Amino acid sequence: MQEPAREVVAAFDLDGTLTDGGSVFRWLGHVAGAARAYRAAAELVGPLTLGALRSGPAADRSKERLFARLLEGRDVEEVAATSRNFIVEHLERHARPAVVARLRWHQHQGHPTVIVSASPELYVTVAAQRLGVDGAIGTRLATDETGRLTGRYEGRNCRGTEKARRLEEWLASRGGDPVLYAYGNSRGDRRMLERADFPFNVGRLGRLGRLRRYPRLPEA
Template sequence: MSQNDASNNRPVAFFDFDGTLTTGDTLMPFLKFVVGTPTYYAKLALVSPVLAAYFAKLLRNDIAKQIVLKQYLAGYHIDDLFERGQRFSEEVIPTMLRPEGMERLRWHKEQGHECVLVSASMDVYLNDWAQREGFSEVICTALEKDASGHVSGSIQGENCYGKEKHRRVVQWQSGKYLTDTYAYGDTSGDVPMLTAVKSGYLWKKDKFYSI
C-alpha cells in the first residue's frame, strides 16, 4: 500500500448539518440575517404558499428551495453573501448547535477520524463554519452566479438532499481505501446517505439510533 493509500485508510464520518449538528433549519435564519427582519417577514408572506406546498409534499424540495432563494437572494453578489455567511457562522450558528451532535463530531475528531460535512444548506455560510470546526471537506448546495458574480437564486446542479446526498457520498468514497465509515442524520432525507456507509445513525427525539 502506498503512502497515499495509507492516508486514505483512516475512518471517515459524514455529518448532516441542519437538525443533526444544529437544533433546526439554518437556511431561513440565514436569509433573515442577510435581508434584515422587516424585509424577511415581508418576503415570507410571499413565499408562504410555496413553503406550505412543500410541507404538504405537493412541491419538490429543490423547486421550493429555488423559489425561496430567488425571492430573497436574487441580485446579491456572491462575495457579499460569503462575507455575510462568515458573520452568520460566527454570530448565529453557535447559538443553534445541538450538544449531542457536536459531541459525536468531537469524538470522531479526537479519534483522528476524517470528518466531512454533507448538507442541503448553502456553502456561503457552511464553508467558514466547517473550516473552523475541522472538517476536511464540505459537500453541499451552492448558488449559481453569472459572469459578474451575481446570483439569481438558482442552484448549481442538484440540491444536496436525499438521493443526491447518497450519490455524492458514494462518489466521495470512490477510489479511497476506507476502513470504517460513519454517517449521521436526522430526517428521511438523510437515510439514503446513511445507507452508503458501514455505520449510519439517525437522530430521533433525544438520541442517535443505529439504522
C-alpha cells in the same frame, strides 16, 4: 499477509444534527433582512407548505423560488462575508453539545470528517472550518458572469439522493474504501444513512421520526 485496516470516515448533516433546527431561513433573514424574508415567505406560503409536506422535488423547487426572491442580483462576495458572520454566531447559539462531542470523538480517533448539508455551501464551508472538519458539501448557488447570484442552484439541492451522490463523490476523491459512519436527523438524510456502514439517527423525534429504523445516538 494481513490486509491493511480500512480508513474510518464520519459524515454529519448540519441542520438538526450538529445544530438545533434549521439555519436556512435564519440565514436568509440575516443576508436579506428579516422583514423582507418574512414577506417573501408569506408570498410563497402555498409552494413552501406543499414542499414541506411532500418533500422531494416540491421542496427543492419552493426553496429555490425563495432564494430567487431574496438573493437574485446580490454580489456573491458580499453575501459570503455576511454569511460568515451569520454561521459563526449560529454555531455558538445552536450547536448540539452531544453531537459535537461525537464529532470530537471521531476527530480524536484520527477519522476524517465531513459535513453534508442541504444548506448553502458558502456557509457550510465556514461551519466546517470552525469545527475543524475536513470536508464541506452543501447546496451550491449559481452566479452570473459578473459574480452576482442568480437565485438558482448550481446543480441540485443537496438533499436525499443528491446528498448521497455528493458524499460518494467526495469519498471517491480521497480513494480507498472507507468504513462510513453517518449522522442525520431527517428524511433528507435517509439516502446518506443507507450508504453508511454505521448510520445514526440523532433526530429529536427518536422512534417517531422518519429515521426510526436506524440506531439512536444515546446521548443526543
